[in-house]
Amino acid sequence: MxxxxxxxxxxxxxxxxxxxxxxxxxxxxxxxxxxxxxxxxxxxxxxxxxxxxxxxxxxxxxxxxxxxxxxxxxxxxxxxxxxxxxxxxxxxxxxxxxxxxxxxxxxxxxxxxxxxxxxxxxxxxxxxLPPIMYPGKILNAAVNFYSHVNEAGSEEERREARRQRRENRGVPYLFLKPTRGAVIGADDRIVIPFGRDRTDWEVELGAVIGRSAKYVDARDAQDHVFGYTVTIDVSDRGGRPPGGNPMTSDWFVGKGHDTFAPMGPWIVPKEFYGDPMEQLRQTLDVGEERMQEATAGDMIHTLWELIEYGSSVATLFPGDVINNGTSGGVGMGTAVRGETRFLQPGEVVSASIDGIGTLTLEVVAETEPAGGTGARLPPVRSYRGNR
Structure with missing residues (x-):
């Protein structure tokens, strides 16, 4: 040497x-x-x-x-x-x-x-590879940007829904995302599951926990963060087939498929990034088309409030990830493009956060699996027909 x-x-x-x-x-x-x-x-x-x-x-x-x-x-x-x-x-x-x-x-x-x-x-x-192989848990914030509230409604309905949300913020809504199998890195590919033709995108800021946290005050939450990364909450909007269990919302189907938690391409330690609530800018492109762009000013609950809420339910450990939610412009919404628009095989998704980096992945389709007894999640077209 x-x-x-x-x-x-x-x-x-x-x-x-x-x-x-x-x-x-x-x-x-x-x-x-x-x-x-x-x-x-x-x-x-x-x-x-x-x-x-x-x-x-x-x-x-x-x-x-x-x-x-x-x-x-x-x-x-x-x-x-x-x-x-x-x-x-x-x-x-x-x-x-x-x-x-x-x-x-x-x-x-x-x-x-x-x-x-x-x-x-x-x-x-x-x-x-994914920067963390693999987080103990991933918590995602649901509908945490005002521009993402009721994206499928009319302009008047969206305006009213956002007004009501501002007046009654309540506590955050967090859901668990699978880790191993779902978490992929920048050199992997997003796989559209067989028969699931309503695959959607959501760019999010991932806050990586650095110190164990339980009942952490939002004012102290930043002390428990190690750093920040780019994540994509890939979503299946096809829902459950009718019949059986009467539950109409199935978050496992919507969020739990393999490859549905891209992360990376790396993590920025917090001392090199600053306060995300002051400088966050997150964007997502599909091909050459800009689908999403937002700053922290559009967030309903701050990142620190998400950590306070999450740590009041479950202890957060080093390497756990809390995602801040996404903004308007997702595929299922009509507010930005006037129509729904889902991912197709061969497309390329690029999610960026200023000061962190860009996570770019190709989209591919899964081939039809063999066998099964009838308990398998069916293709969307089998119960919803054509889009």
């Missing part, structure tokens, strides 16, 4: 281009040479937790940590085994080590040219 300059860890201030003080941990304050994001990537066939620099360079944390520790200036710190481990230990030594890795690479020219470290990879040379 390349030689080190003794005491280099104490001389980084001269090369700093971005200042983000590290004061939540014991020991001297340290600044970071440039901001980073974190994600999970398949490198040489193995999932690896990594730093993302300049939205283009992937730094294998395990390899970088081992390289750093060859210099006796740096004490041993166990590298995170996965993203949940990184999040859980971020405030207990991992953040300091990640700052040291970035500072060391910048100081010695380890990101480019002839001095580039072997553990620094180009984004296009790795496979982008």
């Amino acid at each position: 390349r030689a080190r300059v003794a005491g280099a860890a104490l001389a980084f201030a001269a090369v700093l281009a971005f200042a983000a003080p590290l004061s939540a941990q014991r020991g001297p304050e340290i600044e970071i040479a440039e901001p980073f994001k974190v994600g999970t990537f398949e490198i040489d066939g193995v999932p690896r937790v990594a730093l993302v620099l300049r939205d283009a360079l992937i730094v294998d944390i395990g390899e970088a940590n081992g390289d750093l520790e060859r210099n006796p200036v740096y004490p041993p710190v166990p590298a995170p085994a996965d993203m949940i481990d990184l999040i859980g230990r971020y405030e207990y030594g991992v953040r300091l080590r990640l700052y040291e890795i970035v500072n060391d690479l910048v100081a010695r020219g380890g990101l480019s040219g002839s001095g580039r470290a072997d553990f620094v990879h180009d984004l296009e040379d790795v496979r982008v």
Whole structure:
């Protein structure tokens, strides 16, 4: 490995281009040479937790940590085994080590040219996996943007529904989204389930929990957040077939299919993003057509209120994700385009949040499964006919 300059860890201030003080941990304050994001990537066939620099360079944390520790200036710190481990230990030594890795690479020219470290990879040379494999739970906020209230109604009906909602906000509505199977990364594809021809899109901000939370006050909720990511709440609007159980709303059918929880492409630690309630801007395109665009000013309940409500029902643990809800412009609504519009095989969905990144996925159709006894979820056309 390349030689080190003794005491280099104490001389980084001269090369700093971005200042983000590290004061939540014991020991001297340290600044970071440039901001980073974190994600999970398949490198040489193995999932690896990594730093993302300049939205283009992937730094294998395990390899970088081992390289750093060859210099006796740096004490041993166990590298995170996965993203949940990184999040859980971020405030207990991992953040300091990640700052040291970035500072060391910048100081010695380890990101480019002839001095580039072997553990620094180009984004296009790795496979982008979901940043968290996999959250313990995902909580999504239902109808949490005023522009999403009664999207299928007339203009007068929408106006009245939003007026009523402003006057009676109540408490948030959260529902559980499956994790493993539903959560996919930027290099995966959204699969339209066989026979389910009303697949919809919803771009959302995902707040990743960093510290366990139970009965957290909204005013303190930000302290329990690790960072932020882009998510898509893919939805099946086909509903249940008639007969049997009289329940008319089936959230498992609507939200629970495989591939219906895209996440990524990475996570921005909160110190590099700021307050989402002040700067959030989230958009979604299908192909070249802009379907959704909204800011935090359209939200009914703040992200912090969602965390307060969610933590009053179930303890939130590091790596859990709370999604902030979506705005007007979903496929089932008629307010934006004047007609319903659902995803088709071959289309490409791109969800973006300013300051975080863009999650782009191709849409494909599932082939018809064989067998079954009749208890399987049937095609929508079998009970609703053509659209």
